[in-house]
Amino acid sequence: MLNDALESEEFEILTDPKLGKEYVESEMICMVEVAAACVRYSSNRRPRMGQVTVKGKQKVLCCVIV
Numbered sequence: 001m002l003n004d005a006l007e008s009e010e011f012e013i014l015t016d017p018k019l020g021k022e023y024v025e026s027e028m029i030c031m032v033e034v035a036a037a038c039v040r041y042s043s044n045r046r047p048r049m050g051q052v053t054v055k056g057k058q059k060v061l062c063c064v065i066v
Contacts, residue, residue, distance in 0.1 A: 002036040 005011050011028050012021070038046055 002032055002039070006032055006036065 001013065005014055006029065009025070009029075011023070011025075011032065014032065015023065015028075034052055038052065040046075
């Protein structure tokens with residue numbers, strides 16, 4: 001589902017219906033990429049929680065897998 005959303009760039013299936021399309025697309029892409037990395041590979045290839053960093057206060061400004 002995450003890969004399909006990334007390929008089609010249609011994220012509504014992943015978001016709260018009340019949100020609609022009221023989100024920053026680049027931030028959504030980043031969050032979906034991080035989520036996909038956390039579930040896509042075998043457990044020994046997945047990033048550890050300490051490697052997934054989300055910075056920001058009310059909005060997600062940047063998300064990085066370090």
